[in-house]
Amino acid sequence: MSRCPRTARCLPAAAAVLVFALLPPVLAQDAARPAAGPTSGERYKNIQVLKDLPADQLHDAMTYMAASMGGNCQTCHVRGADGEFAYEKDDNDHKTSARTMIQMVRAINMQHFKGEDRVTCATCHQARREPSPVGPLSQPLTPDQLAALAERAAGRQGGAPPASPQAGAAPAGRAAQRPTETVDEVLDKYAAALGGRDALAKLTSRVRRGTLTNRAGQSSPVAIEETPAGLIRVTVGATPGIVRAADGTSAWTQSGDRVRRLDHVETANAGLQADMSLGLRLKEQYSALAVRAYERVNGKAVVVVEGRRPAAAETFYFDRATGLLVRRSARLNTPLGPLPVQIDYDDYRPADGVLTPFEVRVTDWESVSAQRFGDVTHNQPIDAARFAPPAAR
Ligand code: HEC
Ligand code: HEC
Numbered sequence: 001m002s003r004c005p006r007t008a009r010c011l012p013a014a015a016a017v018l019v020f021a022l023l024p025p026v027l028a029q030d031a032a033r034p035a036a037g038p039t040s041g042e043r044y045k046n047i048q049v050l051k052d053l054p055a056d057q058l059h060d061a062m063t064y065m066a067a068s069m070g071g072n073c074q075t076c077h078v079r080g081a082d083g084e085f086a087y088e089k090d091d092n093d094h095k096t097s098a099r100t101m102i103q104m105v106r107a108i109n110m111q112h113f114k115g116e117d118r119v120t121c122a123t124c125h126q127a128r129r130e131p132s133p134v135g136p137l138s139q140p141l142t143p144d145q146l147a148a149l150a151e152r153a154a155g156r157q158g159g160a161p162p163a164s165p166q167a168g169a170a171p172a173g174r175a176a177q178r179p180t181e182t183v184d185e186v187l188d189k190y191a192a193a194l195g196g197r198d199a200l201a202k203l204t205s206r207v208r209r210g211t212l213t214n215r216a217g218q219s220s221p222v223a224i225e226e227t228p229a230g231l232i233r234v235t236v237g238a239t240p241g242i243v244r245a246a247d248g249t250s251a252w253t254q255s256g257d258r259v260r261r262l263d264h265v266e267t268a269n270a271g272l273q274a275d276m277s278l279g280l281r282l283k284e285q286y287s288a289l290a291v292r293a294y295e296r297v298n299g300k301a302v303v304v305v306e307g308r309r310p311a312a313a314e315t316f317y318f319d320r321a322t323g324l325l326v327r328r329s330a331r332l333n334t335p336l337g338p339l340p341v342q343i344d345y346d347d348y349r350p351a352d353g354v355l356t357p358f359e360v361r362v363t364d365w366e367s368v369s370a371q372r373f374g375d376v377t378h379n380q381p382i383d384a385a386r387f388a389p390p391a392a393r
Pocket of ligand 2: 065069093094095097098101102105119120121122123124125129130131336
């Protein structure tokens with residue numbers, strides 16, 4: 001596979017170390033961007049339009065452009081004679097087009113959207129090299145959309161107020177009935193459904209083992225070790241496997257003997273998956289929590305709660321019948337636009353006095369991993385060194 005972040009160190013080591021040295025423990029993924037520090041223009045060799053962008057955010061901007069175009073670093077960058085990327089070179093037309101596009105997007109937002117980032121690369125590209133001028137074909141409604149339509153019609157007949165003045169035109173899936181629960185009620189029900197806050201507070205670690213199936217349908221063994229403080233280590237494949245871990249101050253990945261520090265957006269993504277304390281601490285971890293709507297997810301009626309972290313905006317979908325979390329949908333900030341991550345939870349089963357989802361499906365901008373666990377163990381001590389980057393050992 002040629003995608004550079006998987007196989008090579010893409011940024012100078014000093015850049016990565018600086019980024020992570022500035023992050024406070026535990027909430028590394030939430031750290032505000034350091035205001036000081038070099039700009040991209042100062043740090044890199046050939047920056048013409050992103051000159052003022054803090055240097056530690058350049059890699060996130062690159063990840064975003066690659067994802068928006070459905071490509072990777074190689075879409076725009078050439079390799080030197082040594083086979084390594086020569087990022088400063090302008091020998092790929094896509095790189096020079098991208099510069100023009102960044103300027104075009106800035107101009108559109110300045111002229112038409114009061115300088116807010118309303119139009120992004122993804123607005124047009126939708127993971128295609130060349131955006132299509134033709135709109136999409138009509139699609140049959142999904143069972144969830146049909147159910148939502150029926151609920152909306154029933155709500156109108158019953159005289160319930162529409163969810164918004166445009167309720168009739170709202171996307172299928174948003175039901176008309178206004179939620180009556182408060183955030184606290186939804187979170188209390190969730191914690192109770194998992195086994196109660198006392199039982200959750202007793203957990204000191206969780207290890208899940210099972211099988212991960214990727215986008216191509218290939219399956220590998222997976223082991224996920226984590227602590228309530230958000231430390232996580234994911235190992236995919238048999239010995240030694242590909243490891244991705246976050247120790248609170250940094251996040252890294254190792255494949256063979258290559259170790260790479262993760263950038264902001266990848267660190268935030270790794271952090272999202274450390275979710276064993278969500279039932280207990282969701283309210284501490286997110287701000288601006290609000291109950292938004294009733295919707296349907298995978299055939300289940302859900303109540304939708306939105307919240308924010310400095311690095312991301314997130315939507316939670318709780319099963320209205322059981323109280324359990326069935327989906328999270330996050331938008332991770334990059335300088336050029338948000339990147340999506342969706343996590344679906346299913347097949348909750350009891351293990352050590354709490355319920356744990358035995359099926360977790362993580363879909364992000366570049367991968368799908370459907371995880372099916374066979375074995376979940378709590379409260380076994382995990383050596384802190386397992387979360388630290390190998391170089392620091
Ligand atoms: C859509 C095209 C595009 C993609 C995809 C892309 N880049 Fe870039 N990259 C650019 C452009 C354009 C610049 C120069 C920006 C400027 O002039 O302000 C650049 C500059 C860079 C630089 C600075 C080089 C220097 O010293 O001047 C690095 C490092 C870099 N990219 C890394 C990456 C990595 C890593 C990836 C894959 C995650 C990637 N890029 C994907 C378009 C792209
Ligand atoms: C308003 C819609 C729109 C937005 C926003 C937009 N693009 Fe484009 N882009 C296009 C169109 C249309 C083309 C195809 C041009 C052509 O066919 O010559 C294109 C072509 C490109 C190409 C050349 C691809 C090729 O195969 O020739 C690159 C690279 C590119 N865009 C990058 C970006 C990046 C990076 C962003 C965000 C900074 C962006 N675009 C935002 C509409 C857009």
